[in-house]
Amino acid sequence: MSTRGTDFLHKWLSGKLDGLMSADVISVREAVQKLLADAKAVGIGEVEIEEDIGSVYEVVLDAIVHHDEGLASDHPDGGTMKRKPSKSGFNKLLDVDTTLLSAEPLIGLLELETDTGTIELAMNRTLAEQLLFAIVEFLQAGKGDDAPTFAIERSQ
Structure with a gap:
């Protein structure tokens, strides 16, 4: 080392x-x-x-x-810089985009455009797979008209 x-x-x-x-x-x-x-x-x-x-x-x-x-420690409220909350208390997602920064190693940005501004999440392959798993798990919980319209094949 x-x-x-x-x-x-x-x-x-x-x-x-x-x-x-x-x-x-x-x-x-x-x-x-x-x-x-x-x-x-x-x-x-x-x-x-x-x-x-x-x-x-x-x-x-x-x-x-x-x-x-x-820069948070320099902020007047003692280091807790916060976004302006939406009226519901949740951000409304307006658009999603990704930017590939590098293919090897796999690095990119997930850009979530919300009603209170853009949230950028830097991610590598591991984080992208975890995010995908969480979204698929959420979608598979849908019932009735919200039931998933896709199938997942898993290889062992």
């Missing part, structure tokens, strides 16, 4: 994160390439960084996607 590689990654991200906030495929890939070039310049290889953290791409993407969470 290399704490040197992990320490470099965290210091690099803390100094560069504000400039990476667009989080599209090009900026994440470019950020990873720049990070690895900067690491190489000080004698730290990609393998040394990935020994502890796994995929550099996933870590950079995660840091970009979750960057705003660090």
Whole structure:
């Protein structure tokens, strides 16, 4: 294990994160390439960084996607930034979309457009499968006119 590689990654991200906030495929890939070039310049290889953290791409993407969470402690209400609730107390789902950020490793965004704004969920293959399982389980509980109109085949 290399704490040197992990320490470099965290210091690099803390100094560069504000400039990476667009989080599209090009900026994440470019950020990873720049990070690895900067690491190489000080004698730290990609393998040394990935020994502890796994995929550099996933870590950079995660840091970009979750960057705003660090701002919560600066919020006037003591760190509990909240969305404006809808009248029913629930968000009304208006539209759903996905954005593929990487095919290998599989990483993307699930974008839920609601009546109170867009909710973006970064996901990998494992999370996408868990979400799909939960939705299928919900749909299979439907009765009468809400009974499922699809069949699931499971391979063993």
